[in-house]
Amino acid sequence: MRARExxxxxxxxxxxxxxVILANHLVTTTYPDPLALPLLRRWTTELRDDLxxxxxxxxxxxxxxxxxxTAADRLDPTAPATSGDRAFDRRRYAYLxxxxxxxxxxxxxxxxxxxxxxxxxxxxxxxxxxxSTERFTDRSALVDAIGWLTARGxxxxxxxxxxxxxxxxxxxxxxxxxxxSVVIALFRPPRALQHLTSxxxxxxxxxxTATTRETARRVRRALVQHPVVYADDLDEDERLQLALPRTAxxxxxxxxxxxxxxxxxxxxxxQSGRLSDIRFPSTGTIxxxxxxxxxxIADRVQDPDAPDPMRIPLPNNRTDDLxxxxxxxxxxxxxxxxxxxxxxxxxxxxxxDAPQETQATYPLVEDSWIDAVVTELGLRFGxxxxxxxxxxxxxxxxRSVDLLDxxxxxxxxxxxVLVLPALARYRGVVVTVREREPQLDLxxxxxxxxxxxxxx
Numbered sequence: 205m206r207a208r209e210x211x212x213x214x215x216x217x218x219x220x221x222x223x224v225i226l227a228n229h230l231v232t233t234t235y236p237d238p239l240a241l242p243l244l245r246r247w248t249t250e251l252r253d254d255l256x257x258x259x260x261x262x263x264x265x266x267x268x269x270x271x272x273x274t275a276a277d278r279l280d281p282t283a284p285a286t287s288g289d290r291a292f293d294r295r296r297y298a299y300l301x302x303x304x305x306x307x308x309x310x311x312x313x314x315x316x317x318x319x320x321x322x323x324x325x326x327x328x329x330x331x332x333x334x335x336s337t338e339r340f341t342d343r344s345a346l347v348d349a350i351g352w353l354t355a356r357g358x359x360x361x362x363x364x365x366x367x368x369x370x371x372x373x374x375x376x377x378x379x380x381x382x383x384x385s386v387v388i389a390l391f392r393p394p395r396a397l398q399h400l401t402s403x404x405x406x407x408x409x410x411x412x413t414a415t416t417r418e419t420a421r422r423v424r425r426a427l428v429q430h431p432v433v434y435a436d437d438l439d440e441d442e443r444l445q446l447a448l449p450r451t452a453x454x455x456x457x458x459x460x461x462x463x464x465x466x467x468x469x470x471x472x473x474x475q476s477g478r479l480s481d482i483r484f485p486s487t488g489t490i491x492x493x494x495x496x497x498x499x500x501i502a503d504r505v506q507d508p509d510a511p512d513p514m515r516i517p518l519p520n521n522r523t524d525d526l527x528x529x530x531x532x533x534x535x536x537x538x539x540x541x542x543x544x545x546x547x548x549x550x551x552x553x554x555x556x557d558a559p560q561e562t563q564a565t566y567p568l569v570e571d572s573w574i575d576a577v578v579t580e581l582g583l584r585f586g587x588x589x590x591x592x593x594x595x596x597x598x599x600x601x602x603r604s605v606d607l608l609d610x611x612x613x614x615x616x617x618x619x620x621v622l623v624l625p626a627l628a629r630y631r632g633v634v635v636t637v638r639e640r641e642p643q644l645d646l647x648x649x650x651x652x653x654x655x656x657x658x659x660x
Contacts, residue, residue: 205257206250207457219460221247222254223479225263226428226459231270232357232386244270254458259428260421269389275408277422279526280429282610283481287348287355294533295342298333300349302326307358307387314359316369316378320346330535343370350380358386398540403530420445427455427472428479432612432626434469436518436564446470468625484611489590493581494604498613499633500577505567505623506631515565519617566615566622574620575601 210218221243225231231240244251248265255261255272262273285292285300292300306322307314317337323346324335335342347370353359359380368376395405408422423445426433435443445451452463452470459479461472474480485495505513578601586594593600605621608614613630614621 205454205457206253210250216460217243218247218250219458220476220478221251222458223460223474223476225251225255225270225272227479227481229272229274230356230386230389232383232389233268234357235355241268241270258421258424258454258458260418260425264389266385266389268383268385271389271392273392273394275421275425276406277408277425279403279407279523279530281526282606285352287351290348292348292352293345295333296345296348298327298330299323299335299346300352302330303346303349303353304358304387304391307353307382308384308391310382312382313362314380314382316350316364316366316380317373319350319380320373329537332533337373340370343373346370353390354380356386356390357383358390359383398538401531401534401539401541403527403534414441416441416445420451423451424455427452427470428459430612431480431484431610432469432471432624434612434624434626436468466625471626482607482610484607489588489593489600490603490607493578493589493593493600494607495630495633496581496585497574497577497604498608498627498630500581501569501574501614501621501623502627502631504569504573506628513567513569513623515567516617516622517563517565518615518622566624568617568620568622569614570620574605578604 207215207218207222224236224240225244228236228240231244233241245265248263248270252263252265255263260275264271264273285297287296302323303319305326306319310319310322320335320337320343324337327333327335335346337343347366350359350366354361359382362379362381364378365376366378369378370376393406400406419441423433423438423442426438433446435446438446446469452465452472455461455472456463459472460476461474461479464471464473477483484491504510578597582589582594582597582600589600605614605616608627609616609621611626613624613627615624
């Protein structure tokens, strides 16, 4: 491992570079910041070797881009792409893919209306997907996809305003410069998509004859891809690798993260805040309510005076449902069936959670209890919430639970949530509300001081 050969004085710089590429997968001259690419270029050789050895990842670095080609063992429905605070839905993903295709065939510049026309024309060939510039919702979804590309440097705004075009395409317009090197780096699938009849073909193969090295790589990938790795989610060989001290220690040496080991599993704590795509705890109404809710749930489960909650096992792996949804959306007209690979290697079976002989069970906290707690939190701290969420308590409750689910602290199920072991670390959350100092109204004071008593 090359990280062990780096001097202690330079190790922090190397670990920072590793966190940057693991967090972003694509680094450009501007994304995530202007200092990231020079840092990666400084450590390209060492990073290329360590990322391949530990995770099976391939790193390519050019003068203008750095691209990490990762391996996916499972699909994760809790980590969608986002633009601002809006998670991508099927429509936004479709517009993003079609926009990338249009940019790949364009020149050095393109207007937003021209790009929208290309996307609208291509969308007609995809069942149930269309783009009408007459509909504000469609224009807004396209602008979100364009914003995602702009943030990563694939296109740069040269003139105009995309928001103005979304509000009124007849009055607004935007002109973009295209960075072809970034466009090419963005879309590099590991296999020809026209040859796949299932999204499972993009996942790594779970082979019963896998070597110890490949098993260790799967566990290390889980450690950097998920907030916490539970032993109950792994098979017997993977649990053995997770228990070995060196497995997590190698990842900690590469990234500078802190290993937190519990009986139920391992979490790598990112004290720098540069590896996590979602920081928790964090600022903002949703994150703060989620933290308060986590503390309340932990207290409820461990309260000796309260009735013991019902305990049930985790439902089947969510990958199955997600694969079925994605496979149903594959446009049959775009498949080259004569070249399609339907071998078992391209269609690995879904991995089953909790493969132990005795399946673990987890406390169930009902939706009605969560609703009551969020309502009470609103009454106690509502004045500190953003106005948007003061007016939408149901949406605040939903987004807060989604955040806890994405952090693998709870698991959403029918009728409530299952409480996962890592939630216990947030028991006993203490809230301090900062009250603003009353502001002196200088205009009133001046008026009062200058006024005179008419009787004097």
